[in-house]
Amino acid sequence: MKYSAALAALLAASPALADLDAARALVEQYSALPTFEAPGAPFDARACMADKKMFVIPLTNANPFNAAISQGFVDAAEMVGFELRDWETQMDPAGWIQGINTAVAEGYDLIDLQGGLPPEFVQPQVMEAQAAGVKVTATHNWDATTQETPAFMDGAANTDYVTIGQIIAAWAMVQTDGQVNALVLGPDEITPTAPLRDAIIGYLEANCPDCQTRYINVPVNDWATQGQPAVQNALLQDPSINYVLPVYDSMSQFIVPAIQIAGSNAKIVSYNGTPFVLDMMRDGDIVEMNVGESLGWVGMAGTDANMRLLCGLEPVTKLNTPAFVFTDENVATAGTPATFNDGYGDVHVQGFRDLWQLD
Amino acid sequence: MTTPDPTEARIAALEAKIARLEGAVAPRPAPDWKHGAERFGLVGAWVLMILILGAFRPDQMFAWNSYATMLGSNAMVVVLTLALIVPLTTGDFDLSVASVMGLSSMTLAVLNVQMGIPIVPAILVVLVVGAIVGAVNAFFILYFGVASLIVTLGTGYFINGVILWISNSGTIAGVSMDLVRAVILTRLFGIPIGFYYALILALVLWYVFQHTALGRRLLFVGRGREVARLSGVNVTRMRTGALIASSVIAAFAGVLYTGMRGAADPSSALAFLLPAFAAAFLGSTAIYPGRFNALGSVVAVYFLSTGIMGLNFLGVSSFVQNLFYGGGLVIAVAISQLIRGRRPMD
Numbered sequence: 001m002k003y004s005a006a007l008a009a010l011l012a013a014s015p016a017l018a019d020l021d022a023a024r025a026l027v028e029q030y031s032a033l034p035t036f037e038a039p040g041a042p043f044d045a046r047a048c049m050a051d052k053k054m055f056v057i058p059l060t061n062a063n064p065f066n067a068a069i070s071q072g073f074v075d076a077a078e079m080v081g082f083e084l085r086d087w088e089t090q091m092d093p094a095g096w097i098q099g100i101n102t103a104v105a106e107g108y109d110l111i112d113l114q115g116g117l118p119p120e121f122v123q124p125q126v127m128e129a130q131a132a133g134v135k136v137t138a139t140h141n142w143d144a145t146t147q148e149t150p151a152f153m154d155g156a157a158n159t160d161y162v163t164i165g166q167i168i169a170a171w172a173m174v175q176t177d178g179q180v181n182a183l184v185l186g187p188d189e190i191t192p193t194a195p196l197r198d199a200i201i202g203y204l205e206a207n208c209p210d211c212q213t214r215y216i217n218v219p220v221n222d223w224a225t226q227g228q229p230a231v232q233n234a235l236l237q238d239p240s241i242n243y244v245l246p247v248y249d250s251m252s253q254f255i256v257p258a259i260q261i262a263g264s265n266a267k268i269v270s271y272n273g274t275p276f277v278l279d280m281m282r283d284g285d286i287v288e289m290n291v292g293e294s295l296g297w298v299g300m301a302g303t304d305a306n307m308r309l310l311c312g313l314e315p316v317t318k319l320n321t322p323a324f325v326f327t328d329e330n331v332a333t334a335g336t337p338a339t340f341n342d343g344y345g346d347v348h349v350q351g352f353r354d355l356w357q358l359d
Numbered sequence: 360m361t362t363p364d365p366t367e368a369r370i371a372a373l374e375a376k377i378a379r380l381e382g383a384v385a386p387r388p389a390p391d392w393k394h395g396a397e398r399f400g401l402v403g404a405w406v407l408m409i410l411i412l413g414a415f416r417p418d419q420m421f422a423w424n425s426y427a428t429m430l431g432s433n434a435m436v437v438v439l440t441l442a443l444i445v446p447l448t449t450g451d452f453d454l455s456v457a458s459v460m461g462l463s464s465m466t467l468a469v470l471n472v473q474m475g476i477p478i479v480p481a482i483l484v485v486l487v488v489g490a491i492v493g494a495v496n497a498f499f500i501l502y503f504g505v506a507s508l509i510v511t512l513g514t515g516y517f518i519n520g521v522i523l524w525i526s527n528s529g530t531i532a533g534v535s536m537d538l539v540r541a542v543i544l545t546r547l548f549g550i551p552i553g554f555y556y557a558l559i560l561a562l563v564l565w566y567v568f569q570h571t572a573l574g575r576r577l578l579f580v581g582r583g584r585e586v587a588r589l590s591g592v593n594v595t596r597m598r599t600g601a602l603i604a605s606s607v608i609a610a611f612a613g614v615l616y617t618g619m620r621g622a623a624d625p626s627s628a629l630a631f632l633l634p635a636f637a638a639a640f641l642g643s644t645a646i647y648p649g650r651f652n653a654l655g656s657v658v659a660v661y662f663l664s665t666g667i668m669g670l671n672f673l674g675v676s677s678f679v680q681n682l683f684y685g686g687g688l689v690i691a692v693a694i695s696q697l698i699r700g701r702r703p704m705d
Binding site: 061221222228256257263274276284 | 432619625671
């Protein structure tokens, strides 16, 4: 009994991913076009939101990633027909605070801090808003399984970063027949780095006895000055490195020249589906695979979670936006130049319409 | 037979007088060996650092490939440092150089990728854009008499906004492979060719500063504007030229930066401002101690990047690199002050 429980726990910890076939299956699963899986029971969104309005504060509007998520929120609000305001910020705490104060002063019902805005930075203002009766949530900030939403938040729609990290590791494992020598890079100060990093390294450690990894922390502000030399010198030090795995694909612009200058054959596999990285994949040979997610879908899923909170429905804590594998074979579907929303299909639009009983 | 330029003669006489006065208040002239130690101290420290780091990581620190890689990948830092030392020589700080580098990089990507303009005309356009920024800096500094530090801080910030605007805040990839080939993919003695562009530029600046009347006038303006003006030097023209040259060279650094990545992003170039300042001041302690000079700057950039490379090989955490650059800047300025006899800086 005791042993069967331990075995069950072990299987749950590494669900049938202990070999190359399992790694291949994982990659194939996420290479198929995303399908819509309802995050909860259908509800009449128009009736529920008839007298409510929502306020979205992105990390920064200067980042197309955040702008694309915001657009998803705006589209969802138009579909349902409620008032939503997308606050303009430039990654400055003063702008975030001003946004929260504006939302409170203008009687909004919910404030969503989306796309990496750390709520801890504005905790006093969050608590002040809550005291005024405003709900405060976050979308696409924490990992859905390994990180906990802080108690001071009213809710959060989180991302499954662990699966994304596992897909990246599985891809490298499959391509090398279990002989991965990977350099993993990430900025430790960003919230999702830890789950992504640990998932990549943990998957290889658990499933690939001949694989090896080395991790280097490069803060975002130092990507240009330290990222390139760090990769370059790591490749010089160990020319057998065959994969560079930055947890965020925007680092690729500094890694590609490092690989070229060092004369390495290493490939880049990463996460985010950032358009210029997909362009690099289409036009070159160094960026090999990228795990993306439709950001318009993320915005709509965040709206769904927020509406459920406002309407007293069963809470949704995990975004239903699936990860999707881009390679040379399908990168053309992302557009030329690539975008944050193309290539994933639009099954989510009808999916949310049905879920919100709009037709 | 040419007639001697009376202004040149006055400058030469004044320089001699200043040298006599400096000699009267300064300690005795240093013996030759000490002067040599000052000139080549940084080079010696560089070699010593290689030997020390090599004791821990001989396979990497004594491999030519490591240095070929490092020399090529820091070409744009050398060029950015050279951009800084031109106005520093005339006594002006240009804090907008990194922004100009970013503007040039992004403008090049927009012109080439989004507007389909061939790479050579696009490069010429961005160099002109650099010249315009330099002229704007010069106008506010010289016409209104505002400190260069403030003006270039403001124009730099303004340019950062322009970069976000023209790029729609995104990174643009897919710049012509011709440029990438012309910067890093073509190699000479294993070193990406971008390094040689930086080296040629350094040699040109060295020649101008050390062997031409223009170079002497620039230096003279930096040492004392009023004295230079009274001696007949057109100080405004010299400072204007230096600021425009600075921005054009910074724009060229942006071209190299784009060529290195085949892409341009809105913000990363700004991170090179401090390394460039650190190298400019550290470079002023070498080869021609007490002067911002091109060859010293080249040595300083590669001294610092050798240190970074060694720290990488040793697996040291990335924050140590900040300590290295930041500490390097302060120590370099302190050493250059010692060389100047601890006279207050302008």
